[in-house]
Amino acid sequence: MKNASKPLFAVLFAFMSSAYAADDALVARGAYLARAGDCIACHSAPRGKPLAGGLPMMTPLGAIYTTNITPDPDTGIGRYTEEEFARALREGVAKDGHNLYPAMPYPSYAKINDEDMHALYAYFMHGVAPVKQANREADIKWPLNMRWPLKLWNAVFLEKGVYRSKAGQDVAWNRGAYLIQGLGHCGSCHTPRGIAFQEKGLDESSSAYLTGGLLDNWFASNLTGEHNTGLGRWSEQDVATFLKTGANAHASAFGSMTSVINNSTQALSDADVAAMARYLKSLPAAGGSGGAPYSYDQKATKVSLTRPAATDSGARVYTAYCMHCHGADGRGFAPMLAPLAGNPNVLEKDPSSLINVTLNGTDDLVLNGVPAPYPMPRYSPVLNDQQVADVLTFIRGAWNNNTPAVQAEDVAKMRKATQAAR
Numbered sequence: 482m483k484n485a486s487k488p489l490f491a492v493l494f495a496f497m498s499s500a501y502a503a504d505d506a507l508v509a510r511g512a513y514l515a516r517a518g519d520c521i522a523c524h525s526a527p528r529g530k531p532l533a534g535g536l537p538m539m540t541p542l543g544a545i546y547t548t549n550i551t552p553d554p555d556t557g558i559g560r561y562t563e564e565e566f567a568r569a570l571r572e573g574v575a576k577d578g579h580n581l582y583p584a585m586p587y588p589s590y591a592k593i594n595d596e597d598m599h600a601l602y603a604y605f606m607h608g609v610a611p612v613k614q615a616n617r618e619a620d621i622k623w624p625l626n627m628r629w630p631l632k633l634w635n636a637v638f639l640e641k642g643v644y645r646s647k648a649g650q651d652v653a654w655n656r657g658a659y660l661i662q663g664l665g666h667c668g669s670c671h672t673p674r675g676i677a678f679q680e681k682g683l684d685e686s687s688s689a690y691l692t693g694g695l696l697d698n699w700f701a702s703n704l705t706g707e708h709n710t711g712l713g714r715w716s717e718q719d720v721a722t723f724l725k726t727g728a729n730a731h732a733s734a735f736g737s738m739t740s741v742i743n744n745s746t747q748a749l750s751d752a753d754v755a756a757m758a759r760y761l762k763s764l765p766a767a768g769g770s771g772g773a774p775y776s777y778d779q780k781a782t783k784v785s786l787t788r789p790a791a792t793d794s795g796a797r798v799y800t801a802y803c804m805h806c807h808g809a810d811g812r813g814f815a816p817m818l819a820p821l822a823g824n825p826n827v828l829e830k831d832p833s834s835l836i837n838v839t840l841n842g843t844d845d846l847v848l849n850g851v852p853a854p855y856p857m858p859r860y861s862p863v864l865n866d867q868q869v870a871d872v873l874t875f876i877r878g879a880w881n882n883n884t885p886a887v888q889a890e891d892v893a894k895m896r897k898a899t900q901a902a903r
């Protein structure tokens with residue numbers, strides 16, 4: 482039977498290599514989905530190994546630390562079965578049965594479908610290098626460190642069930658909704674939270690969904706169709722360009738959004754980014770402060786900049802420290818330099834992001850491995866609280882921006898909060 486052995490071997494070999502090829506494709510698919518879920522942003526410490534955990538996250542109860550999700554069997558998730566992995570992601574329950582804090586965005590990941598969960602599991606088991614690094618205990622003291630109340634929290638706030646396509650909407654809209662609500666967990670920053678730290682809505686059926694929220698000293702913008710503070714004046718293409726490159730004609734990424742662009746959205750396919758833009762642009766206007774629709778006007782501002790009255794400290798700070806980049810007309814040089822005139826973040830009632838970016842500047846936006854050439858400088862060593870309040874009050878009043886003044890006390894608070902975090 483000499484002849485038969487060769488075909489048998491060939492068949493076996495073909496079978497095995499196709500099995501391997503299928504696995505490679507599955508692992509690659511999982512790697513892509515892990516990007517869409519931005520697991521690396523939370524599960525890596527600043528100078529630590531990727532996915533080995535250790536990043537501190539502030540909760541109202543104290544700091545907790547993200548865990549090692551590399552496949553190391555002793556310190557990571559190497560002993561997780563696929564079922565246990567899916568339960569951690571969708572229900573926030575670890576292998577040993579303890580409940581995870583909702584700083585892990587499982588209320589969003591609950592929507593991940595089985596096929597994607599399978600690919601993610603394959604990636605975490607076979608595509609990630611194991612790292613031996615023990616997890617760090619949370620800084621929360623007894624009795625607040627007891628985790629059983631999280632079961633009650635889940636009973637009230639966790640909506641179980643994977644994403645279901647909505648009838649009457651096309652494939653792209655549903656794909657966008659799936660990515661934004663699920664893996665993208667955009668609402669964990671962009672949706673306001675209630676008193677129990679729960680997001681006030683997990684999809685477009687809630688009028689609070691994606692209307693903007695304050696987290697970690699950054700105000701994540703309104704992403705509904707609101708004209709002034711939201712995406713009302715952006716086209717679908719503008720939204721897609723922002724997610725791919727971190728900047729467009731209206732605004733540029735800063736604060737906690739920088740890491741979303743750096744680690745996640747820039748790596749997504751054009752079709753997926755277009756689908757996300759499609760879904761966002763379908764959200765009707767909500768939130769915002771209901772002022773008149775913004776339209777650009779330079780006249781009054783030109784006068785106060787060319788002949789700053791001795792009393793207008795804000796205009797003086799602006800001409801001395803900001804104007805050479807942001808321009809006398811407030812229009813910047815998009816997309817390298819964000820316009821301040823009509824910028825949705827400038828028009829937002831909550832000034833936290835403006836104060837934070839002026840005090841602390843921006844982290845580098847890194848596109849395809851190349852850091853942005855002109856980051857926004859930090860002014861905390863140069864300007865005092867009153868000067869920061871004055872210049873932001875000036876910007877919020879200039880070019881028809883028409884948004885309320887910024888108070889020195891709020892600058893002082895932000896300075897303290899962000900210095901402590903450094």
Ligand code: HEC
Nearest residue numbers: 518519520523546547548550569575576581582584585586
């Ligand atoms: C916004 C931050 C954040 C993101 C994004 C995030 N996680 Fe987590 N994750 C956490 C935190 C915090 C914990 C620990 C919570 C605790 O200890 O209660 C955690 C815990 C886990 C656990 C439990 C591990 C253990 O300790 O046994 C798994 C599994 C996990 N995450 C997987 C993932 C995957 C996969 C992704 C991406 C799809 C992801 N996480 C994205 C914050 C995050």
Ligand code: HEC
Nearest residue numbers: 665667670699700701702732733734735736737738741825
């Ligand atoms: C870790 C918190 C965080 C997450 C998660 C997050 N964002 Fe943001 N996002 C912000 C902050 C803060 C801003 C305001 C600063 C800026 O404009 O970059 C912002 C701004 C934006 C803007 C610009 C809006 C404007 O008016 O300037 C868009 C568009 C956006 N985010 C889309 C998304 C999408 C889509 C997702 C999910 C894939 C997402 N974000 C996830 C924090 C976050």
Ligand code: HEC
Nearest residue numbers: 732733735802803806817818819826835839843855856857
């Ligand atoms: C060296 C040039 C430069 C100077 C000077 C400068 N900025 Fe910026 N600023 C930037 C850039 C670039 C961005 C866009 C974010 C980024 O890419 O880092 C930005 C962003 C901002 C934003 C966020 C708007 C958005 O949507 O991105 C605010 C608010 C801001 N600057 C205020 C100021 C104030 C106030 C001053 C003066 C005290 C100032 N800037 C001085 C370069 C500058």
